[in-house]
Amino acid sequence: MFKLLKYSLYDILKSRFAILYTIFMVLVAVSIYQVSEDLSKVSLSLLNIMLMIVPLIAAVFATTHFFNNLEFTELMLAQPVKRRNVFLSQILAVIIMLSAAIVIGFGIPMLIWGADESILILLAIGIALSIVFAGLAFLASVMTRDKAKAIGISLSFWIYFSLIYDGFVLYLIYSLSDFPLEKTTLGLVFLNPVDLGRIIMLMKLDISTLMGYTGAFFQNFFGSAQGILLSSFILLIWMSWPVATAMRIFKRKDF
Amino acid sequence: MKALIILFFLLNTTAWAETIRLKPGDSIKDAVERAAIGDIITLSAGEYLEHDIIIRKPLTLIGEGMPVINGRDQGDVFIVAGENIHFNGLRIINTGRSNIDDSAAIKFYDSKNCSVENIELENTFFGLHFSNSSNLTIKNNKLFSEAEREYQTGNGIHLWKCKDSLIEGNDVKGHRDGIYLEFVTNTISQNNIIHENKRYGLHFMFSHNNSYIKNTFRKNGAGVAVMYTRNVIMKDNIFEENEGASSYGILLKDISDSEVTGNIFRKNTIGIYMEGSSRTIFKNNSFTNNGWALKLMASCDNNTFEANNFSANTFDISTNGSVVLNTLKDNYWDKYEGYDLNKDKVGDIPYRPISLFSVIVEKIPSAVILWRSFLVTLLDRMEKIIPAITPENMIDNSPKMKPYDLS
Numbered sequence: 001m002f003k004l005l006k007y008s009l010y011d012i013l014k015s016r017f018a019i020l021y022t023i024f025m026v027l028v029a030v031s032i033y034q035v036s037e038d039l040s041k042v043s044l045s046l047l048n049i050m051l052m053i054v055p056l057i058a059a060v061f062a063t064t065h066f067f068n069n070l071e072f073t074e075l076m077l078a079q080p081v082k083r084r085n086v087f088l089s090q091i092l093a094v095i096i097m098l099s100a101a102i103v104i105g106f107g108i109p110m111l112i113w114g115a116d117e118s119i120l121i122l123l124a125i126g127i128a129l130s131i132v133f134a135g136l137a138f139l140a141s142v143m144t145r146d147k148a149k150a151i152g153i154s155l156s157f158w159i160y161f162s163l164i165y166d167g168f169v170l171y172l173i174y175s176l177s178d179f180p181l182e183k184t185t186l187g188l189v190f191l192n193p194v195d196l197g198r199i200i201m202l203m204k205l206d207i208s209t210l211m212g213y214t215g216a217f218f219q220n221f222f223g224s225a226q227g228i229l230l231s232s233f234i235l236l237i238w239m240s241w242p243v244a245t246a247m248r249i250f251k252r253k254d255f
Numbered sequence: 256m257k258a259l260i261i262l263f264f265l266l267n268t269t270a271w272a273e274t275i276r277l278k279p280g281d282s283i284k285d286a287v288e289r290a291a292i293g294d295i296i297t298l299s300a301g302e303y304l305e306h307d308i309i310i311r312k313p314l315t316l317i318g319e320g321m322p323v324i325n326g327r328d329q330g331d332v333f334i335v336a337g338e339n340i341h342f343n344g345l346r347i348i349n350t351g352r353s354n355i356d357d358s359a360a361i362k363f364y365d366s367k368n369c370s371v372e373n374i375e376l377e378n379t380f381f382g383l384h385f386s387n388s389s390n391l392t393i394k395n396n397k398l399f400s401e402a403e404r405e406y407q408t409g410n411g412i413h414l415w416k417c418k419d420s421l422i423e424g425n426d427v428k429g430h431r432d433g434i435y436l437e438f439v440t441n442t443i444s445q446n447n448i449i450h451e452n453k454r455y456g457l458h459f460m461f462s463h464n465n466s467y468i469k470n471t472f473r474k475n476g477a478g479v480a481v482m483y484t485r486n487v488i489m490k491d492n493i494f495e496e497n498e499g500a501s502s503y504g505i506l507l508k509d510i511s512d513s514e515v516t517g518n519i520f521r522k523n524t525i526g527i528y529m530e531g532s533s534r535t536i537f538k539n540n541s542f543t544n545n546g547w548a549l550k551l552m553a554s555c556d557n558n559t560f561e562a563n564n565f566s567a568n569t570f571d572i573s574t575n576g577s578v579v580l581n582t583l584k585d586n587y588w589d590k591y592e593g594y595d596l597n598k599d600k601v602g603d604i605p606y607r608p609i610s611l612f613s614v615i616v617e618k619i620p621s622a623v624i625l626w627r628s629f630l631v632t633l634l635d636r637m638e639k640i641i642p643a644i645t646p647e648n649m650i651d652n653s654p655k656m657k658p659y660d661l662s
Binding site: 047055126166167170177185189194199 | 318626
């Protein structure tokens, strides 16, 4: 397992993409720190990166990595190793690389210019979203044989969670505005990891607005220990179920 | 010769004003009874257990080393009706708690030329309660109440039907309303710190021609609410950290012909909420980190917002209709994305402070959950390019490129 993981990691590091992604992160972080005058603005600008770019790159990179390494995977499957280990080594390598890029990319500027609690939470959310979307991408990859199709599916996951889903929620809230919808929207938020990450951040950044009636409702929920536990738990479920499902399909898959 | 005569009279008057010294255990009531007009009663340090002390003649009560007058949870401590009555350096605690007779530490009726200075109040129902009085000086007092609920306490400084007064340098905490004025005219409130009161920091109605200068209103239950008044001057005040579902930096209802200048609004859920107000000028205010900097209802007209700084607010302005009868000009908006080709420090394209999403949130509060999502950013962008839903006239034609230096 560790040997497999080691080789997969070597493989990823050898491809230039990992380095490019890390450099891109460093550049983004440095420019945001340079432009913004205070830390709350930094976390605001980083929020957009974390919610949009990170999932996109995670999804695309994980899919391409799966197909680029398909031959290696097939070779490994011919060896007396467990399928589970082969699969886990692949996805763990991707996750480690994506997280490392975020930690190094944002970590260096943070060490230089300082950070606060909300930026650290933001980093954690970035890593969580990387894991979720890497998992979804692997799920898309094992479901199909075609690389292009798999990338298409991964991208549609991304578009769905970052755009279409919110449109659907907005439409629902708009058309049912006569009803008390606080609990419903809270439930709907749990069905989308990107929204979940965004709202955890909102609670940190826009406290003043959110203290309005509806806001206070969400604040009470996400601010309480119970709410934090529940939302972390749901985020954990989001991180694990695509991986688990993908692994189950992978185990039975005929290559 | 003339001067000598005047001096003679002056000496004479001081000679008439006798000083009565009291020590703990003595009765203040008896001393007041005994005292002649214009006498000075000094209380030395210690505790006096008395309440309902009635004063009807010109007297001065001075405490030495903060004597404590304990009302033992019964009625008012002092009841005053007269002229030239002064309090200085006392500590009054434990009044009764009654909404029927509004128990207070010091209660003035029909008085004139009175002053209350350097008084400390603790655990009082109402603090200082004035009705139908004039020429009052209320200065450097500390009023602390520790009620947990709004109904368990009265107002800190309460003036009803008073005029020509000065409220300065007081520190009011934990009461229902910090300062409450009703039918009060020509009064100045300045340098007061009003914080953590259960309802409003400042609350006035039908109180014309008053000014509020350099006060700080912080963390009050519902901020500051002022109603049905004209000719108000609010200058250099700080309104901060009034957070909550119905909490405002200032709520202005039917306020007209007033001036709001040089104030700082910081970290409020709503900086200013305006309804039915007209002909008021807002100038050189700074709005930072508020949820909504301004909620300008369509019932307001002829107000001018000029040379204010808007920065780091979640929403700059929201409104409830499409009619806009107010003017916005020369403000600085940190969300402005225009350019300045001719370098006159004024943006070349107008700024529309109302975003589509703030209109949506105004109609459906639940939608706030979608704030900062990609979809909402996209919608706001589209609306900025082709305005369809946001009011056409809510527009600043001369947005500044740089913030004003307001500190």
